[in-house]
Amino acid sequence: MPGSSLWLTPPPTNPLYPILPKLISSTLPAKFPSEAASSPRVTPHFFAPHMTLTSDVSPSVYGSNPQAWLDAIPFPSAASVKVKFGKVKSQEAFYRRCYISVGYEGVKDLAGVARARGVFDEADEHGEKTKEWLEWWRKEFGPHVSLM
Template identity: 50%
Template sequence: MTGSSLWLLPPKDHPLHKILTTLLHETLPTRFPREAASSPRVVPHFFPTHITLTNGIVPESTYGADEGGAQGGAQAWLDSIPFPSSSSSSTTDTAGGDGEGKGVKVKVRFEKVVSQDVFYRRCYVKVGFEGVKELAGVARAVGVLGEGVDVNAESGEVKFGEKTEAWLSSWQEEFGPHLSLMYGNEPVLDGAVREVRRVLEDAGLRLSESEIETVEGAGGFDGWDGGVIWLVPTDKPISEWGTPIATREL
């Protein structure tokens, strides 16, 4: 993958942090060893739970490429980005998270399990666009497009330039925000997609589109609010993606 990326991760103290890590590193590779690897002869690709906000960040034009001072420069750069503020990172309960965390601008909400014939989108959970639109737009505008972002100091409303608006539109149409489950070259057939959905629900995830009826009050998480931003060296091997260059809590 070209350049560095900005990821959104669940808050460290959110139950989904542990649930999703177990799913990605243990449950799914065990249940779907063929689909979770690039080929039958390759072990599964392990990576942190994340939603990619943007990739293609060039260090030389953003946080600096000098190895000696890159980390400090990267943290300062990440801290300077005008991301939407988040006053809470509370857990999302069976009521859908509409009570706790009201007013939080970043809301990750799970929709459905999807598979595409692309290595990095082999199997993922589609995420609601509006809940992360501003976060991703700011990440793209500042990190890749070099376009200004207008943030209203009172309302917090974000206005994007023409290039960023065009990117958001094409991003949403092509695949949009998603939580990666498996990378690989092997097709994930429809039957496997349905089985992945069942595995996720058994682990405690609630998807907005599901063949399994969720009993009201039965528990589970339909997403999270807020989170942690990681700056990740995605131009390096996947095995190195677990060590961020810089991080920032929302």
């Protein structure tokens, strides 16, 4: 996908902060070595634990000062964002080989405003394109934290 992505990452004070990177970088790869994988294209990829809020943000949107652009987005308050983990699941899609599902309701406004501002040039999560995208995201992609 061209462009940038916006991620929600656990803060260092979160109890999961030390656990998720260990799962991603050592625990799971040790349990599923690449030569035993179901597909030769599946090899360990190490990445920061995150939930993708949106992707395809064109660099022209944030220009030469991405931090100023981020600071200007009216994200919901941290108190209103409720990341509720669901089950550990697996699918054939590369980015969902092994993941933890995340409850949609707790993160939809955060993802919505990220998509509205980053991709659709809408003011907030209530714009028509953003509402349509949120429904697609919920059904087809679903909020999740990739583990492998």
